[in-house]
Amino acid sequence: MGISFLFSFLILALFxxxxxxxxxxxxxxxxxxxxxxxxxxxxISWFAWVFYLLLAPLKQQSNA
Structure with missing residues (x-):
């Protein structure tokens, strides 16, 4: 296990x-x-995040 493996793992974990x-x-x-x-x-990973962005309720706009 080299430094490149550790670096790759950290990048994937971050994403x-x-x-x-x-x-x-x-x-x-x-x-x-x-x-x-x-x-x-x-x-479910990234698929659920995409659904969250598409389906989660939008913030209500204030009527000012």
């Missing part, structure tokens, strides 16, 4: 964690729905 961080910080969902999306990303 796997990015959707989790983005969903956790998002204001589009709350509570149990957010937990469900995070679990979906953990078990």
């Amino acid at each position: 796997w964690v990015i959707p989790l961080i983005m969903i956790a910080k998002s204001d589009r969902t709350h509570g149990g729905e957010k937990v469900a999306w995070i679990l979906a990303v953990i078990f």
